[in-house]
Amino acid sequence: MNIALKIHTSPPAIQFRSLGLDVRDGSLLDSLEGSIASGSVTAVVGPNGAGKSTLLRLLGGLLRPSRGEVWLDAMPLRAMTTAERARRIGWLGQFPPQDLPLTVAEYVLLGRRPQLGSFGRPGSDDAARVEHALAVFELGALAGRRWHTLSGGERQRASLARLLAQDAPIWLLDEPTNHLDLKHQLLLLRRLRQEAAEGRTIVTVLHDLPLAARWADQVLLLGNGRLLAQGKPAQALRTDHLSQAYDWPLTLWQSQEGHWQLAVGDGG
Numbered sequence: 001m002n003i004a005l006k007i008h009t010s011p012p013a014i015q016f017r018s019l020g021l022d023v024r025d026g027s028l029l030d031s032l033e034g035s036i037a038s039g040s041v042t043a044v045v046g047p048n049g050a051g052k053s054t055l056l057r058l059l060g061g062l063l064r065p066s067r068g069e070v071w072l073d074a075m076p077l078r079a080m081t082t083a084e085r086a087r088r089i090g091w092l093g094q095f096p097p098q099d100l101p102l103t104v105a106e107y108v109l110l111g112r113r114p115q116l117g118s119f120g121r122p123g124s125d126d127a128a129r130v131e132h133a134l135a136v137f138e139l140g141a142l143a144g145r146r147w148h149t150l151s152g153g154e155r156q157r158a159s160l161a162r163l164l165a166q167d168a169p170i171w172l173l174d175e176p177t178n179h180l181d182l183k184h185q186l187l188l189l190r191r192l193r194q195e196a197a198e199g200r201t202i203v204t205v206l207h208d209l210p211l212a213a214r215w216a217d218q219v220l221l222l223g224n225g226r227l228l229a230q231g232k233p234a235q236a237l238r239t240d241h242l243s244q245a246y247d248w249p250l251t252l253w254q255s256q257e258g259h260w261q262l263a264v265g266d267g268g
């Protein structure tokens with residue numbers, strides 16, 4: 001008996017080709033090419049002004065490219081409606097909102113809006129997701145607190161809880177460790193790995209190179225609006241790549257125990 005085996009290879013969750021963005025002063029990003037596998041964690045790293053947030057905005061459809069194209073699951077992003085993008089993409093910006101007339105739980109529930117549609121009312125499933133998200137980010141005791149009374153780190157964790165409650169298959173995070181203490185940074189990075197293992201696709205801007213090397217499957221190293229290296233952390237974050245991107249002597253290495261460490265030259 002002949003058994004015909006069909007091999008299905010799923011398309012990358014995110015793909016971008018010849019991506020560029022021009023602003024009045026010139027080209028801000030140019031010729032970016034990349035592919036992000038479903039269920040992986042990708043760290044976007046590079047110096048201030050390299051274009052990390054801008055790339056994230058292009059991948060999330062918050063900016064339209066001047067050149068090139070972004071695809072989500074092989075569908076052009078530009079063909080998607082705002083509502084469709086909101087169902088597919090969870091977005092965490094660099095700064096949590098300052099003032100909101102909401103409690104923490106009400107804010108986290110806002111994450112369910114894209115799944116509910118314009119006229120949908122939250123049900124018990126939505127309430128359960130909010131409760132779970134609050135527990136994951138250790139916010140249960142703060143559920144009823146007004147937003148303006150929260151500390152910076154608590155606001156950041158509430159924004160992450162909103163993202164978890166939203167349950168979009170792709171997460172785009174701009175410096176999600178901002179304002180978090182060391183314990184909550186590590187809890188977050190562990191959670192990102194766990195979400196990726198369950199199939200979520202995560203792209204996160206990170207400034208901390210040892211953290212990027214330890215937690216990401218893939219690194220995109222940006223410098224001056226160009227993608228200078230991409231691949232597994234040990235390859236993308238080689239000394240020559242880092243020194244070119246940051247214009248500073250930097251060496252990242254892994255100790256015998258497997259810990260990533262960064263040596264920063266004094267530039268002299």
Ligand SMILES: Nc1ncnc2c1ncn2[C@@H]1O[C@H](COP(=O)(O)OP(=O)(O)OP(=O)(O)O)[C@@H](O)[C@H]1O
Pocket residue numbers: 023024025028046047048049050051052053054055
């Ligand atoms: N609309 C715009 N017009 C002109 N320049 C812009 C515009 N938006 C961003 N830039 C510039 O583009 C560069 C890239 O900005 P972006 O925010 O993407 O950098 P980044 O790598 O995320 O930096 P950081 O680590 O400081 O957050 C910066 O120099 C910024 O000043």
